[in-house]
Amino acid sequence: MKVTGAQALFMALEREGVDVVFGIPGGAILPAYDPLIDSKVRHVLCRHEQGAGHAAEGYAWATGKVGVAMATSGPGGCNLVTPLADAKMDSVPIVAITGQVPTPVVGNDAFQEADITGITMPITKHNFLVKDANELVETIRAAFHIARTGRPGPVLVDIPKDVQLQEITWRWPEEVDLPGYKPTTKGNLKQVREAVKLILASERPVLYVGGGVIKADAAKELYRLAVDGRLPVVTTLMARGAFPDDHELALGMPGMHGCYAAVTAMQKADLLVALGARFDDRVTGQLATFAPEAKVIHVDIDPAEIGKNRAADVPIVGDAKDVIAKLHTELKRRQEELGGPPDRSAWLATLERWKREHPLRYEQPADGPIKPQFAIQRLYEHAKDAIVVSGVGQHQMWASQFWRFSEPRTWINSGGLGTKGFAVPAALGAAAGRPDRRVIAIDGDGCFQMTAQELATSTTEKIPFITAIINNAHLGMVRQWQELFYEERYSQVYLSHEVPDYAKLAEAYGCVGLRAEHPEDVDAVIEKALSITDRSVVIDFRCDPREMVFPMVPAGASNDDIILGPEQIKPTKDPSEAPVA
Amino acid sequence: MNGNGNGRRLHTISVLVEDKPGVLTRVAGLFAARGFNIDSLAVGPTAEPGLSRMTIVVQVDRKPLEQVVKQLNKLINVIKIVELEPGEAVERELMLVKVRAEGETRARVLEICDVFRVRVLDVTHKTLTIEGTGTPEKLQALLELLRDFGIVELARTGRIALARGDVGIRDRGRRLKAVGERGPEWTGGGV
Structure with a gap:
């Protein structure tokens, strides 16, 4: 033909x-x-x-x-x-x-x-x-x-x-001929056995789960490995949803804005089992002091990731699904021989205590302003089954922290490159691919303005989704750094709550525009948004510009020096001097 | 050119690549992006149609070398990489050097050429153009001597090398010397 x-x-x-x-x-x-x-x-x-x-x-x-x-x-x-x-x-x-x-x-x-x-x-x-x-x-x-x-x-x-x-x-080639491209997908069994030996010998293990587990569709395999091995799990920003947040073995997100329990568990661990994770600087903090007592099992499909930032005691190259399944089989076999997993009750009790004593926290005053975390938490309570997409910055961290993920591919964000403006178009793509699911973009006001034009696409192509703008009138993460590390000298971070009028802008694009200005508006606005399914909705949550993301490990600092909240910060000036709207 | 102190030494990497447009840029770009200086790079066809061999000399520590080799191996057009250890490979380089040789110095230059068994390709009243072939060390030694007479210009091909023994790069074990130190975890090419 x-x-x-x-x-x-x-x-x-x-x-x-x-x-x-x-x-x-x-x-x-x-x-x-x-x-x-x-x-x-x-x-x-x-x-x-x-x-x-x-x-x-x-x-x-x-x-x-x-x-x-x-x-x-x-x-x-x-x-x-x-x-x-x-x-x-x-x-x-x-x-x-x-x-x-x-x-x-x-x-x-x-x-x-x-x-x-x-x-x-x-x-x-x-x-x-x-x-x-x-x-x-x-x-x-x-x-x-x-x-x-x-x-x-x-x-x-x-x-x-x-x-x-x-x-x-026209001719359809039956095979792809790429002599220089032969990825290793099957994990080496000898290495798997070595890894299981380390797991059985370890007293304080942590499964360090990265985006590779989602990419490999290995969440089921991970669940079996964690539960049968009684192995606590941290899920990185790229892996949120790979393991259910509500599970007792879930410690939450590690890293710069990770949960205390997740960050500290890795610091104190004697074994890290990295699964499709790459020891990124946002996770490790200062590399030299990261997880100093831990041996490392590193599972990755990319050999170049192994040993790149942290030496591995047992490297395993392969697809996460294959390797995790093999780890599970071998671990289960060995545990049956030994009469069960090793007794790590002290470690698990310590982790439980850290989770209890240092939960994520914020305070929402009844008379406002709206705290970003509150808006996100209420969204979650109303739309637990949604696919959540975020941009980059404070709202991204809060969304990752306060959404309780229970399944893979329900969290979409820009992790490595940190691309502002990712959320609206990515939500469009997610909604096009999963018309059966509610898609919610949790976006920042700075991010939103970079790619908001795709709302027009959403309307004309009839691909509806909700965009929840955490409008704090600022480039919030930059503002946070200037507050903490530049003596509150705010440079080019103020955007304005009112310009543009996000609700009107949404209407102009053929979407429904909603606004919440006070904490008591939040639930009603979310309910209204969720009642609309034939058009996209934009919610302008007018939020407190002074709220900062905690916990926080400052860039380049050791994860041992995690800052849990604003009370641990010594303000350099009166916060009221901040040029807030 | 010679490896010296500060923990680094010259490594010779032999890279078998598909002869596709842009492959040289991909390889060179990868070195640049990861912050490595290429000491020399020679590329040419192999006996197999469609395949070229690059011989790359890079001065770098062992660990970053391992990383760059792993990254190189991820390039789709790269088929195989081996590191050629100095004792286990034959290495050659060719250079053309135009050196001042007037009057009584001409005889001294020719004498050096004779000792080094290199050929004179072009003669003028003022200069000799010499073709030198040999190990990089030999050429370096020759250059040191010629420098005294005044070098007008110099062109070098960069090093090419083949492993000693009876097998070719394709037949060596799938494990690559530069990356396989940690055990049998690594078996294939490309990611």
């Missing part, structure tokens, strides 16, 4: 199981947008390519499938740079398809030309420039294979306009 490159592209996307792509057309991708009309693939017309990229990410986070973004050459591709870098850092499987100027003028500084494969080389898992349509189908096939297997990540395919128009004979 004779087809054009553009037709072959969509036939290949259909073969790959793609049901939706997020994108914006433009000159160099025009030929691809014509066969799109006749394709089964749904195109969601975004308002900014960055939005399309984050939407593809949100779709991938929520569904576990590969998200797809499309854009034109030059500025179109350049606007995908941030989502690609974000997806690289957080191992999110997405494929970006970009138009390129025709091959005869590549390199001539043609209109809307940018060397997008050159630009995105360090921020993609791999990328391709397709110079001949006869190679297009196998390239698309390879792109999806690379994106979804091994350590997942973003792949970009750049297709010059003449290649999209070139006529070829």
Whole structure:
């Protein structure tokens, strides 16, 4: 069958199981947008390519499938740079398809030309420039294979306009031939046995669970390992939902703004079992003083992560699902021989005491202003089954802290790159991928304004979700750092509660705009928002700008020096001098 | 060029890559992004069509070397990497050097060439252009001597190397020398 490159592209996307792509057309991708009309693939017309990229990410986070973004050459591709870098850092499987100027003028500084494969080389898992349509189908096939297997990540395919128009004979390659790409997925059994020996010998073990467990769909395996082994669990920002927060073995989130019990358990542990986690600086704090007594079992699909920041006593390269299942089988077998798990009641009692004595806390005065944590907690009480998406900053930390997650793929955020503006488009993508689930973006007022235009997409494409803006009139996390570490010299962090009028802005985009200004409004506004299912809703929670995120381990400090609350901070000036709204 | 003090030494890495556009940029970019200076890099085709071999010399500590090799191995177009230990590999480099050689010094330069068994490629009234081939150490020694006469210009290919013994890079165990120190946890290529 004779087809054009553009037709072959969509036939290949259909073969790959793609049901939706997020994108914006433009000159160099025009030929691809014509066969799109006749394709089964749904195109969601975004308002900014960055939005399309984050939407593809949100779709991938929520569904576990590969998200797809499309854009034109030059500025179109350049606007995908941030989502690609974000997806690289957080191992999110997405494929970006970009138009390129025709091959005869590549390199001539043609209109809307940018060397997008050159630009995105360090921020993609791999990328391709397709110079001949006869190679297009196998390239698309390879792109999806690379994106979804091994350590997942973003792949970009750049297709010059003449290649999209070139006529070829359709052929679907049965196999992907990538001689340099053979990820190790099966964990080595000898290493598994070594790991189980360490687990059985340990008195103070902690399972340090990272995003790899979610990516590998290994939550069930993790649950069995933790419960049968009586092993306490910390779930990193990337792994929230991998283990139920309400379980007695759950210690919550570790790291810079982690729970006391989670942070301190890792510090005092004699064994860390890192599962799909990478000893990121936000988790370890000062590396030299991190978990000083702990031996380390490090399970990761990426050999480069093992030993990168912390030496591993037992390294195991493999897919988390496979390795955790093997660890569980071996541990269970050994425990049955030994008559049960070792007696670690003292350790578990200590952890229980830390959880009880140092819970997350805040105070909501009845006469206001609204505390961000209160708004988030009330949202959780009303919408426990929602998929939660967040931007980056204080609201992200509070959302991760105060939402009680019970299943994987219900928490979506930008962890590694820390991309402000992630939430609204990622929520759009999540809602497109999971129309059966309520999606709530918990966003900051600073973040929201970076990508709010995708509310228009939500309305016109009928992909509704709720955006709860924790409006504290500031770039809150930067403000917090200036308060704590720059003698309250506030520099360029004030945004305003009123500008823009978020409720009116929402209405202008065809959404419902709601506002809560006092604590007593909060429940009613949330109930109202949840009663609307045919349109997107934006809630403007007017929150207290002075609230800070605690606990906190200052950057570069040891996790032993965790600050539990504002009373442990010595104010450098009268807080009333702060330029709050 | 020579390895010296401060805990670092020169490591020679042999990298088998697919001959695809941009592969050199990917490899070089990775070194730059991780903050390593490449001492020399030589690239050329292998006996297998579609495959090239890069010989990279980098001055770095053992642990960061392990990390960069692991990262290199993640590149989709990289098929295999081995580190060539000095005693276990044959290493050669080629250089062209134009050196001042007028009057009575010419005989002294030619004498040095004779001792080092290197060839003269071009002669003018004022200069000799010499082709030197050998181990990097030999070329270094030759250069030291020629420097006294005045070097007009110099071009070096960078080091190329092959492991001693009867097997090729493809047939060596799947475990890579530079990354496999910690045990059998690591078996494949690419991530």
